Amino acid sequence: MLLIHCPYCEDSLPELEFTYAGEAHIARPADPSALSDEEWRDFLFIRTNARGPHYERWRHIGCGRFFNAIRDTVSDRFLTTYKAGEPRRPLTNEAAE
Amino acid sequence: MSRYRLQGKGRVDHSAPVSFTFDGKTYQGLRGDTVASALLANGVHLMGRSFKYHRPRGAVSAGSEEPNALIGTSRGAGRFEPNTRATVQELRAGLVTESQNKWPSLSFDVGAINDRAYMLFSAGFYYKTFMWPKSFWDKIYEPVIRGAAGLGKSPTEPDPDRYASRYLHTDVLIVGAGPAGIAAALAAAQSGADVTLVDENAEMGGSLLSDPAVLIDGKPAWDWVDAQLGRLRAAGVRLMTRTTAIGYYHQNMLGLCQRLTDHLDSPPKGAPRERMWRVRAGQVVLAQGALEKPLVFDGNDRPGVMLAGAAQTFLHKYGVKVGDNPAVITSHDSAYHAAFDLADNGARVAAIIDTRESPRPDLLDGARKRGIEVLPSHTVTTTRGRLRVKSVRAAPVRGTQVGTGRDIACDCLLMSGGWTPSLHLFSHTKGTLAWDGQTFLPDRKTEDCEIAGAGRGLWGYADVLADGAAAGLRALEGLGRAGHQASFTVANDRPGSGVSHTELPTDGNAGKARAFIDFQNDVTAKDIRLAVREGMRSIEHVKRYTTNGMATDQGKMSNINGLMIAADALGKEPPQVGLTTFRPPYTPTSFGAFCGYLRGETFQLTRKTPIDPWAEANGAVFEPVAQWRRAWYFPKAGEDMHAAVLRECKATRASLGIFDASTLGKIEVAGPDAVEFMNRMYTNPWTKLQPGRCRYGLLLGEDGFIRDDGVIGRLSPDLFHVTTTTGGAARVLTMMEDYLQTEWPELDVWLTSTTEQWATVALNGPNALAMLKPLVEGVDWDDFPHMSCAECTVAGLPARLFRLSFTGEVGFEVNVPARHGLALWTALIEAGKAYDICPYGTETMHVLRAEKGYIIVGQDTDGTVTPGDAGLDWAIGKAKKDFVGKRSLSRPDIVAKGRKQLVGLLTEDGSLLQEGAQIVLDPNQPKPMKMVGHVTSSYQSTMGHPIAMAVIEGGFDRMGETVFIPMPDGVRKAKITSTVFYDPQNERLKA
Structure with missing residues (x-):
C-alpha cells in the first residue's frame, strides 16, 4: 500500500484515504460552446496515458481536498504532490526526490 | 519407539509423546514434531496421491515449499482444513489428519488409472482431448475431470475461528x-x-x-x-x-x-x-x-525420494532417520553432508551418485572414510518401487552417451539439484x-x-x-x-557449490520418462518440451499451457528446472527465456487471515435509519441499498411479497401511505454564490426559483449523460437543500467539490453533506394533506402548492417540509433532525390511524413511481442516457449559457438518430417481463439477432396488469409498435407506450 503525501494536511498517509481523480491540468474551457466538436471531444476523452511520470489528480478523502501529483505509472511511485491551482511542476530531479 | 527415531537426537522432546491419527490409524510422535516428521519416524513415507495421475507420493521437503505431502486436518466442526502441508503442521494431541486424492484408500486408489493413461493427460490436454463432441463437455468431461482432479476437499461449514x-x-x-x-x-x-x-x-x-x-x-x-x-x-x-x-x-x-x-x-x-x-x-x-531443487529423472516422485537437505533436517531437527539404506543423487556438494550425517547416525548409504565429473577431494575422502561408494559422472535413469522406492538405476555418462546402468537397492533416495x-x-x-x-x-x-x-x-x-x-x-x-561491523569465526563450515541441469540423461525412451518437475501439478519434463514443440515461446505461455509452477507452492521447486528445460528446448540461454512472475502470497494463506475482523456483521458497514427499529419491530423485510438497510415491504400474516406490495400500493393510492425516505442523499449548498453554483452544476435554471419553492434537478456528467437527480428546495436566497439518489450522495458531493475546488474556486459556496443529519418521512396519498395539516405550525397553506418547501415544525419537531411527489399522489417529505426521526414517525403513524395509514417499503415506492414514469437513475439510466433519451428535455434550462454537460448535448453522437430512448412497454399476454431482458424488432431474424434495447424496470401494478419501462432505439418514434422479447420459455410480444401509465394529466397532484 502506498503512502501519499497530502499537500493540505502536510502528511504522508495510507493510500486507502485517497481516491484517484483523473489526469491533472486539464482545465474546463471557459466557454465550452466556443469549442468545435473535435476540441470538445479532446477535452472530454483524450488523455496522455503516460508510461512513466504522469500528472494526475487525487483526492484526500480525509480532508476532502483535491490536489495534483506526479506519479510514475511504471513504478507506481509518487514523485511529488502539490496543491490544486498551482502550476504544473517541472519534472526536475527535485521532483523526483 | 520406532527404529527410525534416534534416541535423544533432534530438537523434539523425547519425554513428551503426542498421539495423532492419519487416515484413521493412531500414531505416536513427539512434542516438536511436524506431521511429516512423526509419520517418517513411524516409517510412513506414503502420505498422499498426486493431483492428476494419482501417483503415490511422500514428503519431498521438510518445509513450507512441500508440494506432495498435503493432508486434510481437522479440529472439530467447521475446523477442517484441506491441503495442509504435513511438513509444516506441528503435532498436537488429538490431531486428526487424512490423506487426499485417493479412493477407496491411499495404498489402493482407483483414480491411479489416470497414471496408466498418462499419454492422454499431457500438456494442454484440456484444450485438445475434449474438443468433440461439444455437448460432451458440459455433461461428461467437465464433471468427470472436476471430480477426479483437484486438491483435497473444500470445507463445508463456516469457519468458527477468530x-x-x-x-x-x-x-x-x-x-x-x-x-x-x-x-x-x-x-x-x-x-x-x-x-x-x-x-x-x-x-x-x-x-x-x-x-x-x-x-x-x-x-x-x-x-x-x-x-x-x-x-x-x-x-x-x-x-x-x-x-x-x-x-x-x-x-x-x-x-x-x-x-x-x-x-x-x-x-x-x-x-x-x-x-x-x-x-x-x-x-x-x-x-x-x-530452496533445494529436485533433479529431474524418471521416477523422481516415488515415496522415499526426497531432497537431501530435507533428510538432513529430519535427522537433526526431529531425530528421524528417513531410511536405513539411502542412496544419493546430486549435482551439489551439500548432499554429501546429508549422506555423511545419516551414515554417522547408523544409516548404510548405498551410494552417492554425482552427475559431476570431479567431486571435491575432501568430500570423496569423507565418503571413503565412511565406506560410501561414490559414482561420479553418473546419471539416474529410473527408480523402482510401487508405494516406496526400492531401487535406483545408476548409469555412467560419457559425453552424451549413457552407459550400462545397474540397479542399486535403497529404501530412500536423496536428491539435490542445487539451491534456488x-x-x-x-x-x-x-x-x-x-x-x-x-x-x-x-x-x-x-x-x-x-x-x-x-x-x-x-x-x-x-x-x-x-x-x-x-x-x-x-x-x-x-x-x-x-x-560497527561484527565478525564471526566459523569452524566445521560446510561451503559448497553445484551445477544446474535439465532432465538427467537417460538411455531409455525420453518420451516415456515420468520425470517430474512440478510435483504438485504433475508436470513432467516431457510436458515442457511438448509445449515448446507446439509453439509456446514465452515462458509465461509454457507455464500456462503446462500449469508448471501454478499450484499452491507457486513453483518454489519447479520454476528453475522448468526454465532450464524450456530454454534447452527453445535453444536459448535461460536469461533470454526469463522467469515467470512470483505472486503473493508466499505460501498458502487462510481466507480468515485476510478477512481478519471484517466478516459477518463487521464485513461491511450497515447503515440504518433512525426509523429502522420501528420497521424491524413491525415485521419489515429488508433489502440492502448502497450500504443502507432499507425496509423492502411490510408483509402481514400470510402475505407473500406480491400481495404485501399490492396492498401497500392500493392503500397509498386510496388514502395514505408512509415511507421512510431517510436514506435520500442530502447536500446543503450555501453561500452568496449558491445560486450561481447550482446554475452551473444542474441542467435546470435556478435563478428565478423563489425561496420556499422546489424543483426537480437533473445532474449530468460533462459528457452529457445523466448522473443523478433529485428534488431541490430553495429555503432562502443563499441556501439550497439538495437531495440526491440514495446511492449517489457521496458521488454527487465529490463531483460538486471537484468543480468548486478546482474549476470555480472563486465562487463563495459551502457544501455540506447532511444525509445522516436529517431523518426523512414521506407521506403520500389523497389524505396526506388533511392528515398532516393539523400537525404543522409555521406554514401558510394558502401558499404551499405542489413543489413548495418551508422550515416549520411538524408534531412539535423542528422540520423542513417539502411538498412533492414520487408517487403521483399528493405528497410530502418531512425532514427532522435525525435524533427526532423515530418520534416523528411514531407521531405520524398515530395521527394517520384515522386515515388507515399504511407503512410501505422500497418495493411499493418503486411500483408507484414506475406507474408515473418517474425514473430511477442507475436503473432506467446506465451512464449512456441523455436527458433527451429519458424524455427529460423539459428539465434543461435552455436559456443558460453553460452548465456541466451542456456542450455535450450537441455532440454528433448525442444528436444522432436512432439513440435508445426510454419508453413504456405493455405485454400482449399480460405477463411480467424480466428486468434486463433484451428486445428485438423481428423474432424470426437469423441469430445473432439485432438487439435494439432492454427492459429497465418491470413491476406488477395497481392497474391490474404489469408495466415495464425499456430503452429502445428510436423508441419515441415507435409509439404503438410491437416489439419482441425472446425468453427461454418463448417470445413475448409487447406494445410500446408512454412511460406514464397512471394519471397522465397529473390530476391527483392538484387535488
Whole structure:
C-alpha cells in the first residue's frame, strides 16, 4: 500500500484515504460552446496515458481536498504532490526526490 | 519407539509423546514434531496421491515449499482444513489428519488409472482431448475431470475461528531468522533502532538447526543460536516465530501471517487462530535463504525420494532417520553432508551418485572414510518401487552417451539439484533478477531493502554470517544511524557449490520418462518440451499451457528446472527465456487471515435509519441499498411479497401511505454564490426559483449523460437543500467539490453533506394533506402548492417540509433532525390511524413511481442516457449559457438518430417481463439477432396488469409498435407506450 503525501494536511498517509481523480491540468474551457466538436471531444476523452511520470489528480478523502501529483505509472511511485491551482511542476530531479 | 527415531537426537522432546491419527490409524510422535516428521519416524513415507495421475507420493521437503505431502486436518466442526502441508503442521494431541486424492484408500486408489493413461493427460490436454463432441463437455468431461482432479476437499461449514489483524511500524524488518537474518538483526539492533525479526518456522535458527556440528565463535550452532536470540531479546528486538511474510508491497509494506493456535493442544477459548500484520518498515532485510531443487529423472516422485537437505533436517531437527539404506543423487556438494550425517547416525548409504565429473577431494575422502561408494559422472535413469522406492538405476555418462546402468537397492533416495535463492518477496517488489550461470540472483532493487545470505546465492556459514551482518549494518545506515561491523569465526563450515541441469540423461525412451518437475501439478519434463514443440515461446505461455509452477507452492521447486528445460528446448540461454512472475502470497494463506475482523456483521458497514427499529419491530423485510438497510415491504400474516406490495400500493393510492425516505442523499449548498453554483452544476435554471419553492434537478456528467437527480428546495436566497439518489450522495458531493475546488474556486459556496443529519418521512396519498395539516405550525397553506418547501415544525419537531411527489399522489417529505426521526414517525403513524395509514417499503415506492414514469437513475439510466433519451428535455434550462454537460448535448453522437430512448412497454399476454431482458424488432431474424434495447424496470401494478419501462432505439418514434422479447420459455410480444401509465394529466397532484 502506498503512502501519499497530502499537500493540505502536510502528511504522508495510507493510500486507502485517497481516491484517484483523473489526469491533472486539464482545465474546463471557459466557454465550452466556443469549442468545435473535435476540441470538445479532446477535452472530454483524450488523455496522455503516460508510461512513466504522469500528472494526475487525487483526492484526500480525509480532508476532502483535491490536489495534483506526479506519479510514475511504471513504478507506481509518487514523485511529488502539490496543491490544486498551482502550476504544473517541472519534472526536475527535485521532483523526483 | 520406532527404529527410525534416534534416541535423544533432534530438537523434539523425547519425554513428551503426542498421539495423532492419519487416515484413521493412531500414531505416536513427539512434542516438536511436524506431521511429516512423526509419520517418517513411524516409517510412513506414503502420505498422499498426486493431483492428476494419482501417483503415490511422500514428503519431498521438510518445509513450507512441500508440494506432495498435503493432508486434510481437522479440529472439530467447521475446523477442517484441506491441503495442509504435513511438513509444516506441528503435532498436537488429538490431531486428526487424512490423506487426499485417493479412493477407496491411499495404498489402493482407483483414480491411479489416470497414471496408466498418462499419454492422454499431457500438456494442454484440456484444450485438445475434449474438443468433440461439444455437448460432451458440459455433461461428461467437465464433471468427470472436476471430480477426479483437484486438491483435497473444500470445507463445508463456516469457519468458527477468530482471526486478528494488526498494524506495525518498525525501523528494520528482517525476514528469515537463519544465520544471515540473526546476524542482520544483531547489526541492526546495536543503535536502538526498532527491529523486528520474523520466521515462518516454530523455532528460529534456520539451516543452523539442521547443521548442529557447525561451530560459531567456538560455540556449537544450537548454543550460538540460543545465545544470539537471548541477546536480541535483551536488545528489545521483536522476535516473531510461526510468522510468514506473505507479500512485499509498495513502500516497504509487508504482510505477515502469524499462526497462533494451530500448534496448541487446547487453544485458549476465543483466542484468534491467526493474525495478519501489515508492517511498514523503514528498511527491510530479506534473509529467506534458498530452496533445494529436485533433479529431474524418471521416477523422481516415488515415496522415499526426497531432497537431501530435507533428510538432513529430519535427522537433526526431529531425530528421524528417513531410511536405513539411502542412496544419493546430486549435482551439489551439500548432499554429501546429508549422506555423511545419516551414515554417522547408523544409516548404510548405498551410494552417492554425482552427475559431476570431479567431486571435491575432501568430500570423496569423507565418503571413503565412511565406506560410501561414490559414482561420479553418473546419471539416474529410473527408480523402482510401487508405494516406496526400492531401487535406483545408476548409469555412467560419457559425453552424451549413457552407459550400462545397474540397479542399486535403497529404501530412500536423496536428491539435490542445487539451491534456488528464495526470491519471491524480492520479486513482489518488481526487483530485477540476474542469471549467474546456474540460477537467478537479485539484481536491481526498487525498495529500501537488503538481501543477505543464501537468498543471494552465498553458500557456507562464514560467508552467510558476514553477509547478514553487513546487510544489517547497511539497513541501519539507511536509517541514518551508525554501527560497527561484527565478525564471526566459523569452524566445521560446510561451503559448497553445484551445477544446474535439465532432465538427467537417460538411455531409455525420453518420451516415456515420468520425470517430474512440478510435483504438485504433475508436470513432467516431457510436458515442457511438448509445449515448446507446439509453439509456446514465452515462458509465461509454457507455464500456462503446462500449469508448471501454478499450484499452491507457486513453483518454489519447479520454476528453475522448468526454465532450464524450456530454454534447452527453445535453444536459448535461460536469461533470454526469463522467469515467470512470483505472486503473493508466499505460501498458502487462510481466507480468515485476510478477512481478519471484517466478516459477518463487521464485513461491511450497515447503515440504518433512525426509523429502522420501528420497521424491524413491525415485521419489515429488508433489502440492502448502497450500504443502507432499507425496509423492502411490510408483509402481514400470510402475505407473500406480491400481495404485501399490492396492498401497500392500493392503500397509498386510496388514502395514505408512509415511507421512510431517510436514506435520500442530502447536500446543503450555501453561500452568496449558491445560486450561481447550482446554475452551473444542474441542467435546470435556478435563478428565478423563489425561496420556499422546489424543483426537480437533473445532474449530468460533462459528457452529457445523466448522473443523478433529485428534488431541490430553495429555503432562502443563499441556501439550497439538495437531495440526491440514495446511492449517489457521496458521488454527487465529490463531483460538486471537484468543480468548486478546482474549476470555480472563486465562487463563495459551502457544501455540506447532511444525509445522516436529517431523518426523512414521506407521506403520500389523497389524505396526506388533511392528515398532516393539523400537525404543522409555521406554514401558510394558502401558499404551499405542489413543489413548495418551508422550515416549520411538524408534531412539535423542528422540520423542513417539502411538498412533492414520487408517487403521483399528493405528497410530502418531512425532514427532522435525525435524533427526532423515530418520534416523528411514531407521531405520524398515530395521527394517520384515522386515515388507515399504511407503512410501505422500497418495493411499493418503486411500483408507484414506475406507474408515473418517474425514473430511477442507475436503473432506467446506465451512464449512456441523455436527458433527451429519458424524455427529460423539459428539465434543461435552455436559456443558460453553460452548465456541466451542456456542450455535450450537441455532440454528433448525442444528436444522432436512432439513440435508445426510454419508453413504456405493455405485454400482449399480460405477463411480467424480466428486468434486463433484451428486445428485438423481428423474432424470426437469423441469430445473432439485432438487439435494439432492454427492459429497465418491470413491476406488477395497481392497474391490474404489469408495466415495464425499456430503452429502445428510436423508441419515441415507435409509439404503438410491437416489439419482441425472446425468453427461454418463448417470445413475448409487447406494445410500446408512454412511460406514464397512471394519471397522465397529473390530476391527483392538484387535488
